[in-house]
Amino acid sequence: MHESEQLVAQLAVLEERFRQRLNDELDVLKQLADQLRDNPVALKDLRDRLHKLAGSSGTFGYAALGERCRELEQRAQAVLDDPQSASQTLDTLAEAIRHLNLLLQRHQDDRAEPKRLETPASDEGAQQHIGLLVQDAAMREQLERTLGSFGYQISSFDSPAALHKTDIIDAMIVDTSPPGSTLLEDPAFRQRGAQAPPLLVISSQDNFTGRLQAVRVGASGFFTKPVDLPLLESRLERCFNTFQGGPFRVLIVDDDTELSARYALVLSSAGMLVDTLSDPHKLLSKMDSFSPEVVLMDLSMPDYSGPELAQVIRLNDDWLRVPIVYLSAETNAERQMSALLKAGDDFITKPISDSALLTTVYARAQRARMVSDALARDSLTGLLKHADIKEQVEIEAERALRTRSPLTVAMIDIDRFKSVNDQYGHANGDSVIRALSNLLRQRLRKVDRLGRYGGEEFVAVLPGCNREDAFSILDSIREAFSALEFSTDKGKPFNCTFSAGISTCMAPDWNNSTLLEDADRALYQAKESGRNRICKAEVGND
Numbered sequence: 001m002h003e004s005e006q007l008v009a010q011l012a013v014l015e016e017r018f019r020q021r022l023n024d025e026l027d028v029l030k031q032l033a034d035q036l037r038d039n040p041v042a043l044k045d046l047r048d049r050l051h052k053l054a055g056s057s058g059t060f061g062y063a064a065l066g067e068r069c070r071e072l073e074q075r076a077q078a079v080l081d082d083p084q085s086a087s088q089t090l091d092t093l094a095e096a097i098r099h100l101n102l103l104l105q106r107h108q109d110d111r112a113e114p115k116r117l118e119t120p121a122s123d124e125g126a127q128q129h130i131g132l133l134v135q136d137a138a139m140r141e142q143l144e145r146t147l148g149s150f151g152y153q154i155s156s157f158d159s160p161a162a163l164h165k166t167d168i169i170d171a172m173i174v175d176t177s178p179p180g181s182t183l184l185e186d187p188a189f190r191q192r193g194a195q196a197p198p199l200l201v202i203s204s205q206d207n208f209t210g211r212l213q214a215v216r217v218g219a220s221g222f223f224t225k226p227v228d229l230p231l232l233e234s235r236l237e238r239c240f241n242t243f244q245g246g247p248f249r250v251l252i253v254d255d256d257t258e259l260s261a262r263y264a265l266v267l268s269s270a271g272m273l274v275d276t277l278s279d280p281h282k283l284l285s286k287m288d289s290f291s292p293e294v295v296l297m298d299l300s301m302p303d304y305s306g307p308e309l310a311q312v313i314r315l316n317d318d319w320l321r322v323p324i325v326y327l328s329a330e331t332n333a334e335r336q337m338s339a340l341l342k343a344g345d346d347f348i349t350k351p352i353s354d355s356a357l358l359t360t361v362y363a364r365a366q367r368a369r370m371v372s373d374a375l376a377r378d379s380l381t382g383l384l385k386h387a388d389i390k391e392q393v394e395i396e397a398e399r400a401l402r403t404r405s406p407l408t409v410a411m412i413d414i415d416r417f418k419s420v421n422d423q424y425g426h427a428n429g430d431s432v433i434r435a436l437s438n439l440l441r442q443r444l445r446k447v448d449r450l451g452r453y454g455g456e457e458f459v460a461v462l463p464g465c466n467r468e469d470a471f472s473i474l475d476s477i478r479e480a481f482s483a484l485e486f487s488t489d490k491g492k493p494f495n496c497t498f499s500a501g502i503s504t505c506m507a508p509d510w511n512n513s514t515l516l517e518d519a520d521r522a523l524y525q526a527k528e529s530g531r532n533r534i535c536k537a538e539v540g541n542d
């Protein structure tokens with residue numbers, strides 16, 4: 001069965017389950033309606049059940065019923081707030097509840113057309129195609145050469161219309177630096193739609209007006225001349241959203257199991273990893289074991305409120321960065337604000353359409369991962385910091401041992417870097433460090449882990465990669481790096497090289513405890529034997 005057909009079938013099963021529950025629930029509501037005058041607890045129970053139905057009915061396509069439940073919930077609340085007004089209101093409330101089942105018959109009319117779920121595009125493995133609109137021939141050539149060596153495919157265009165007409169471009173770079181350029185005023189830029197490929201603007205105006213003009217045509221990056229190419233390449237990567245980390249992890253805390261199953265299905269059909277929790281007692285262990293990047297939290301559950309549980313999460317410093325989004329039928333702005341003041345970051349008001357749920361969760365998860373990533377990463381290169389890459393070595397070693405697959409660790413160090421700084425200045429040295437980190441990121445796979453171990457020293461962790469494969473990958477990166485040209489304002493461009501040491505663990509002769517030390521020893525050997533080379537650790541590991 002095709003994936004989308006499978007999803008539709010699964011949704012249908014959940015909807016059928018919900019319809020059965022709805023019948024039972026309406027029976028319970030009727031019984032409660034009959035007890036309203038004699039049993040004071042019945043009204044509160046009724047209000048809570050109406051609240052829940054107001055949220056879930058619309059999600060399952062029973063829009064009219066959901067709205068009616070919300071209205072009746074508010075009436076029940078009014079009686080609870082002012083018991084004096086009760087007598088007549090209780091009678092009309094009971095009557096309205098007895099007629100709720102009539103709305104079920106309107107269900108077919110209410111049902112919205114099933115919407116196609118927009119799954120965020122995956123670009124793994126594809127070679128990105130960049131369109132250039134750059135008049136300055138020297139700069140165009142430099143962009144073509146540098147971006148080409150980072151693995152991008154490049155095409156140059158001579159007019160905004162030609163650039164926008166093609167549909168093979170994944171991103172565009174436009175140079176607006178010639179004095180008096182009105183390039184961005186061209187209709188082709190002004191009419192760029194939301195689906196247009198990302199645009200990076202190069203300008204000679206490092207001021208507010210230049211940036212505003214770029215923003216108005218939907219630019220995702222703004223660079224002034226002389227352009228820091230490795231920085232521009234980092235931005236391109238960010239546009240393609242190629243940061244590592246696998247699918248977004250979302251935890252749904254809701255006692256309504258059908259509703260959370262439905263949300264889980266919608267989110268997982270878009271590639272997210274979803275776990276659900278209906279028993280809040282297990283919240284802490286679930287946070288620990290699942291490590292969610294977003295928590296969707298029901299606002300009111302029996303015995304607990306969403307804000308209470310959100311505050312419990314916030315008591316742990318490790319989870320401060322995890323966004324908590326309340327899922328609620330609550331529409332009262334004051335009560336929403338009071339919940340947000342206690343803890344939590346956002347509200348999704350039930351019922352919510354599948355695409356709105358997906359967009360909200362996707363946007364939150366993406367932002368959370370970017371913030372987390374930025375904190376874990378080195379600011380110059382965007383790679384993992386020393387402690388984090390060491391941790392990754394441990395994590396990948398455990399995984400490799402479990403799956404009985406090889407693991408290679410590489411220690412990489414730029415050659416004679418001190419003299420680069422001395423000759424061309426620290427800023428150019430930084431640019432070299434950034435270029436090597438971009439190149440490694442581009443050439444290695446998404447499953448590989450990369451870190452800046454020290455100043456001009458990097459560590460790459462290559463799961464599932466044996467010694468020979470790791471050697472040939474790193475050697476091709478070594479060659480590409482030595483061919484990169486770095487321009488300076490001091491005249492001739494210069495080149496750099498690096499040396500690397502690799503060590504590999506492979507079952508059954510497993511020994512991962514000295515992986516890093518062995519790689520470091522092999523690196524030393526590469527330096528000693530003339531630099532610009534890769535040496536393999538000579539240990540009994542592999």
Ligand SMILES: Nc1nc2c(ncn2[C@@H]2O[C@H](COP(=O)(O)OP(=O)(O)OP(=O)(O)O)[C@@H](O)[C@H]2O)c(=O)[nH]1
Pocket residue numbers: 380413414415416417418419421425426427428429430433454455456527531
């Ligand atoms: N520009 C820049 N330089 C850095 C950074 N971190 C460390 N360095 C410099 O990197 C240089 C490293 O020099 P050494 O460890 O002596 O080694 P080397 O000159 O690369 O020589 P070999 O490794 O033996 O080939 C030092 O001059 C550091 O100041 C940084 O973030 N930016």
